[in-house]
Amino acid sequence: MGQEFVGIDVGTATIKAGVVDEKNRVFETLDPPTPTTAAKFNEIVLKTLKIIGAHHKITAVGVGLPGLYDYKSQENLHVANLKYDLEELKEKSPLPIFFGNDADMALLGELELRPEIKKENVALLTIGTGVGGAFTINGKMPYELNLAGEVGHMKIMAGGRECSCGQKGCLQAYAGGRAIEKEAEEKYGKKLSAKQIFELAREGDKKARDIVYEMSEALGVGIANLVNILGVTRVILAGKISKSADLIFEFMHESDQNNIFAFKERPYVLEASSGPDEIGIVGAANFAKLKLDKKILP
Numbered sequence: 001m002g003q004e005f006v007g008i009d010v011g012t013a014t015i016k017a018g019v020v021d022e023k024n025r026v027f028e029t030l031d032p033p034t035p036t037t038a039a040k041f042n043e044i045v046l047k048t049l050k051i052i053g054a055h056h057k058i059t060a061v062g063v064g065l066p067g068l069y070d071y072k073s074q075e076n077l078h079v080a081n082l083k084y085d086l087e088e089l090k091e092k093s094p095l096p097i098f099f100g101n102d103a104d105m106a107l108l109g110e111l112e113l114r115p116e117i118k119k120e121n122v123a124l125l126t127i128g129t130g131v132g133g134a135f136t137i138n139g140k141m142p143y144e145l146n147l148a149g150e151v152g153h154m155k156i157m158a159g160g161r162e163c164s165c166g167q168k169g170c171l172q173a174y175a176g177g178r179a180i181e182k183e184a185e186e187k188y189g190k191k192l193s194a195k196q197i198f199e200l201a202r203e204g205d206k207k208a209r210d211i212v213y214e215m216s217e218a219l220g221v222g223i224a225n226l227v228n229i230l231g232v233t234r235v236i237l238a239g240k241i242s243k244s245a246d247l248i249f250e251f252m253h254e255s256d257q258n259n260i261f262a263f264k265e266r267p268y269v270l271e272a273s274s275g276p277d278e279i280g281i282v283g284a285a286n287f288a289k290l291k292l293d294k295k296i297l298p
């Protein structure tokens, strides 16, 4: 039997974990809620490893973290809600454990599941509570590009809406789940989830359709910037909201194409992830394998 790794994808609401085999099949998945303290986070990760590792001989663990992860200093430089104690986790982990940025891991997972697109310049946007992102360029993987790829904080409107990062006009403040929910509260005068808004939009509700239209238009501008600046040839939407990608593509109403310089001369592919629930886990597990085999330094 081949080697097995554990991949862990830390989201805003849950920590998704699973065992990944050599064929990138995912087993023994668990998704405990994401805690709010570092001590509790470490406790949950260790407990998760114990549970899902009980029937498997695990070689190493990879963890995708939200925030700005520095692969050189191996620290998470900026996190929105939880300051991690990765040193303590490393000490207490019974297995070698490696960390990376969550969107980088998701893109790595997508490429592992679809090796045929590995040679392209690919950007992946994870749309959940916020907007994460990663890209490959001329064969360089996102972890080799280190701090690059903060796609959610690209500015699409000077002095625009406030973002959770403290700045203004970020893509995330227009296209993230939290932004959709904030708009919904203003329009409906009550709390509705992003999922509910998409459902209402599908049913033809005018206010919900306006919200999804605005979100999709902003996303189109962000995607056009990626194509213009990086020359990406493929953009993949992942994350919870990518399950409504069909609606987003319909509502984008060419805002991507209208903003891509010389669009006709450089068409690109826009699509939904092949496995939005598992790419984060698959990518983190493969990252651990690459780290262990010393194919990624340091």
Ligand SMILES: [Zn+2]
Residues within 6 Å of the ligand: 152, 153, 163, 164, 165, 166, 167, 170, 172
């Ligand atoms: Zn921001």
